[in-house]
Amino acid sequence: MDPYKTIISCTNQKGGCAKTTTAVNLATSLAEGNPSMGIPPAKVLLIDLDPQGNASTSFGVDKRLDVPTVYDLLMQPSDGTLNVHDYLIGPDILTDEMQRAFKNMNQDSRIPPRLKVENLYLLPSNIRLSGAEIELATKLGRETRLREALAPVMDDFDHIIIDTPPSLGLLTINALAASNWILVPVQAEYYALEGMSQLMNSIRLIQKRVNNHLKLFGIAVTMYTPQSKLSAFVEGEVRKHFGEDVFQTVIPRLMSIAEAPKDGAPVVLLKKPTKRNKGSKQYWGLAKEAHQRILARRAEYGVNPESVLKREAIERGDPEHIWDDIED
Numbered sequence: 001m002d003p004y005k006t007i008i009s010c011t012n013q014k015g016g017c018a019k020t021t022t023a024v025n026l027a028t029s030l031a032e033g034n035p036s037m038g039i040p041p042a043k044v045l046l047i048d049l050d051p052q053g054n055a056s057t058s059f060g061v062d063k064r065l066d067v068p069t070v071y072d073l074l075m076q077p078s079d080g081t082l083n084v085h086d087y088l089i090g091p092d093i094l095t096d097e098m099q100r101a102f103k104n105m106n107q108d109s110r111i112p113p114r115l116k117v118e119n120l121y122l123l124p125s126n127i128r129l130s131g132a133e134i135e136l137a138t139k140l141g142r143e144t145r146l147r148e149a150l151a152p153v154m155d156d157f158d159h160i161i162i163d164t165p166p167s168l169g170l171l172t173i174n175a176l177a178a179s180n181w182i183l184v185p186v187q188a189e190y191y192a193l194e195g196m197s198q199l200m201n202s203i204r205l206i207q208k209r210v211n212n213h214l215k216l217f218g219i220a221v222t223m224y225t226p227q228s229k230l231s232a233f234v235e236g237e238v239r240k241h242f243g244e245d246v247f248q249t250v251i252p253r254l255m256s257i258a259e260a261p262k263d264g265a266p267v268v269l270l271k272k273p274t275k276r277n278k279g280s281k282q283y284w285g286l287a288k289e290a291h292q293r294i295l296a297r298r299a300e301y302g303v304n305p306e307s308v309l310k311r312e313a314i315e316r317g318d319p320e321h322i323w324d325d326i327e328d
């Protein structure tokens with residue numbers, strides 16, 4: 001696996017710690033970019049690897065049973081010829097779905113002009129994936145099926161972000177086998193700390209047995225209550241143990257973040273990142289830190305590949321859309 005590839009699994013076996021919310025907002029902001037924050041747009045694939053399908057519904061995508069999903073991709077025979085691109089929901093349909101979901105819930109409101117994506121692709125999931133853990137158990141190469149399925153499209157994206165289920169079962173192992181980075185969201189509450197050592201042991205095991213390229217990308221403190229002494233304590237403990245790995249940006253517990261899935265779009269699109277819209281502002285802040293980390297890690301490995309978007313724009317002959325000044 002190329003060390004510069006940004007394939008990030010958003011993982012924590014603990015349920016409800018904002019894995020999906022973080023994966024969805026990070027994928028969206030890294031894809032769309034933000035010039036004033038120094039985040040260039042990038043071509044991003046978001047993989048929903050959770051049978052709950054929450055990442056898919058975060059964009060208003062209907063979890064219909066008859067659409068091809070990541071399940072079909074994992075279950076293909078080893079000599080299979082499935083083309084990953086046939087399984088992806090591209091930016092145009094994703095935009096339509098978000099706008100339709102927003103209109104359904106807000107019939108009297110105008111669709112915010114910000115509610116669109118240009119560079120984000122989604123590999124959706126639905127409840128059919130819940131059978132995969134058992135079905136995979138008897139299949140050859142059961143831990144590396146996702147990695148194999150993604151291999152042909154690796155160079156088509158700048159970043160791939162994978163939302164994983166709240167367990168360390170075969171689906172999560174497939175995500176970690178296909179990734180080179182792991183991002184761990186930690187909810188600012190007491191029990192969060194207890195699961196961390198188990199998670200770190202599991203990462204070490206995956207590194208040893210399945211994927212020795214896997215490294216910790218960062219730890220994000222989520223659902224932080226500013227007035228709570230407990231939140232401050234948990235953040236302090238996480239920083240004490242994991243130091244620089246912990247992102248400076250902390251995600252507060254806010255209604256705007258909790259309500260975003262109802263409106264069918266990530267908070268980073270629904271709200272401008274202003275002081276008043278703290279949820280959007282903090283997730284954009286996390287994306288900025290993530291982008292800086294990606295650049296730093298690439299520099300560390302001495303590789304600075306051309307962005308896929310830049311490559312595609314040059315091929316199309318419209319390089320004016322490319323933010324050379326930021327990317328370099």
Ligand SMILES: Nc1ncnc2c1ncn2[C@@H]1O[C@H](COP(=O)(O)OP(=O)(O)OP(=O)(O)O)[C@@H](O)[C@H]1O
Nearest residue numbers: 015016017018019020021166223252253254257258
């Ligand atoms: N910062 C936040 N403030 C308020 N609510 C939040 C915040 N982050 C996430 N939530 C809400 O908390 C719930 C759990 O979040 P999310 O689904 O992202 O967690 P998860 O780790 O993916 O859960 P699961 O383990 O079930 O996959 C959701 O209803 C989500 O909208």
Ligand SMILES: [Mg+2]
Nearest residue numbers: 019020050054
């Ligand atoms: Mg989730």
